[in-house]
Amino acid sequence: MNCKTSRLLIFLILFAGTTLQSIAQKTLSSLNQTLRYSRYSRLSLKIIPIKVSETSYKIQLQVEKIEENPDYNSFSFTYSILNSYDEEILSDNTSILTTDDLKYDTDRHWVFEKTIEIPKSTETSIAFFTALDTRQGDEYFYSIDIKSKFVFDQPNFGAYYANNVGFDQNYLNVGESLLFKSYGGPNLHGFYYPISLEVPYPPMETKPSSVPKELQVIDQGDFLELIPKSFDEIGYYFIQSDTTAGAGFVLKTAHEAFPKVKDWDEMVDMVTYISTRKEHEMLLEAEDKKKALDSYWISLTRNADTAKELIREYFRQVEFANLLFTDFKEGWKTDKGMIYIVMGPPQEVNFYLDREVWSYGGTNESSRIRFTFARVKNILSPHYYTLNRSRAYQPVWFKNISIWRSGKMAF
Incomplete structure (x- = not known):
């Protein structure tokens, strides 16, 4: 029995047994996703969607390797496209990811890529990504709305590291660069916000949070895809391919020591x-x-x-x-x-x-x-x-x- 067949067999046994027997009775909203915020997670999952056409989306399903030198064969990966947070997660709407689906295997990531079709009339569509650690049964989950009332639209471009892996961090250290690839033409447009926002009020403080009276915006103009773009100022950037549309990409830039303390x-x-x-x-x-x-x-x-x-x-x-x-x-x-x-x-x-x-x-x-x-x-x-x-x-x-x-x- 080869390695790939062995992994599929493990997954199918679990699907029919206790692990996925419980998932079959569950919905996205009922799953406990505490491992997403655990300080002791072995993996971190991310989904990066890019709009290719009115009904077609490319999604990168990324696995960040937090554990040192993890063995791919210790995990099983699946994804689903759900129409609500209350839709049952079943074998019928769950697809197993295999090595044939693995687009990149780097020092830091395993990356799968899939193209999905979502009818234009669909109001809510959620991509759901899971990783099962077959050694102890830990399950990692990540979901993202592709379409919903909280999403203006998905951008038709993506930000990437130099090795073509989608940018999966929540921040970029100042002075570093990203590469952008677009399905909407060669030009992208950047806005820079040089702002430092306030610390939030404690949870028992019911008065409204303070809001800046003015928000400075610096229009940085157009830049080209496929050419590394450096982000040299601390603040945040908003990138769009169409400045009249709602879709865009926000990027927080921070000092060189971030996420650690600087001084x-x-x-x-x-x-x-x-x-x-x-x-x-x-x-x-x-x-x-x-x-x-x-x-x-x-x-x-x-x-x-x-x-x-x-x-x-x-x-x-x-x-x-x-x-x-x-x-x-x-x-x-x-x-x-x-x-x-x-x-x-x-x-x-x-x-x-x-x-x-x-x-x-x-x-x-x-x-x-x-x-x-x-x-x-x-x-x-x-x-x-x-x-x-x-x-x-x-x-x-x-x-x-x-x-x-x-x-x-x-x-």
């Missing part, structure tokens, strides 16, 4: 989530930020070794938030990033068409804490979410901050 000033900004207002104001006003931060961390724990561990853990959370949630804001400044840093990775993650729900703790429904992120239609990003804030979050929020400040938080 002491940035560290001061980031501790706002676990600081009192007075503490944070003193840090901001301090001339020697390093010395002030050292005193701050020691004052929280009263122990130098505990302080070092607390610093390491807190900024590891910041780094993960930047990796996972950066859009046109740095990940740590988003609502999801804020919750992730203070509360840790959620124990349960459920996606719906109009929202994403994170659940924490509790042995029953009444004791669980849930954070609901409402999906907002936004031309810059089809996956932009804002937290539904409530004063009811205040006890658990302050409790977790107290745990952080005592140096006992660990994920």
Whole structure:
């Protein structure tokens, strides 16, 4: 039995058995996608759609290799095209991906490519990608709306690394380049927004977030596809092939150290989530930020070794938030990033068409804490979410901050 046949047999056994028996009774909205935000994932999945025609889309199904030197034969991959988040996921609407479908195998990625047809009259279509780790049964999921009421349209071009693998990060370090390939002609158009956005209000603050009164936009004009384009300023860029249409590609550019912390000033900004207002104001006003931060961390724990561990853990959370949630804001400044840093990775993650729900703790429904992120239609990003804030979050929020400040938080 060859390797390919063996992998298919493993998958089919699982499909008929416990693993896919449960999937057959499930919908996209009922799947727990917590591994998508886990700090210990072996893989990270991504789907990159490009519109080829009114009814045809090319999708890159990308697997980032987080585990060192992973064995392809330890995993089984499938994809589905669903018409709603409530459609049952069955063998009939699930396709197995094999090595014949593997377009690229690089040091960092396995990449599959598929062309799918979606009738023009279809209002909602979702691409769903799964990876099953056959060693311990872990299942990784990723989904993206190809068409829905939250998507203006898909761009008819894509951004790529130099090796033709689609750009799958949430950010680009300033000074780096990307290659663009278009189905709509050789010219693309860029807009640059030199803006630094504010830190979000805590989850129990119900007043509206502050909004910039003016948003500076710099029209950078046309540039050509198939020629590496460098992004040299910190902020975010919006790329379009047709400036009169709604489809585009948003790119956040960040300093060279991102997603890690750059300097002491940035560290001061980031501790706002676990600081009192007075503490944070003193840090901001301090001339020697390093010395002030050292005193701050020691004052929280009263122990130098505990302080070092607390610093390491807190900024590891910041780094993960930047990796996972950066859009046109740095990940740590988003609502999801804020919750992730203070509360840790959620124990349960459920996606719906109009929202994403994170659940924490509790042995029953009444004791669980849930954070609901409402999906907002936004031309810059089809996956932009804002937290539904409530004063009811205040006890658990302050409790977790107290745990952080005592140096006992660990994920």
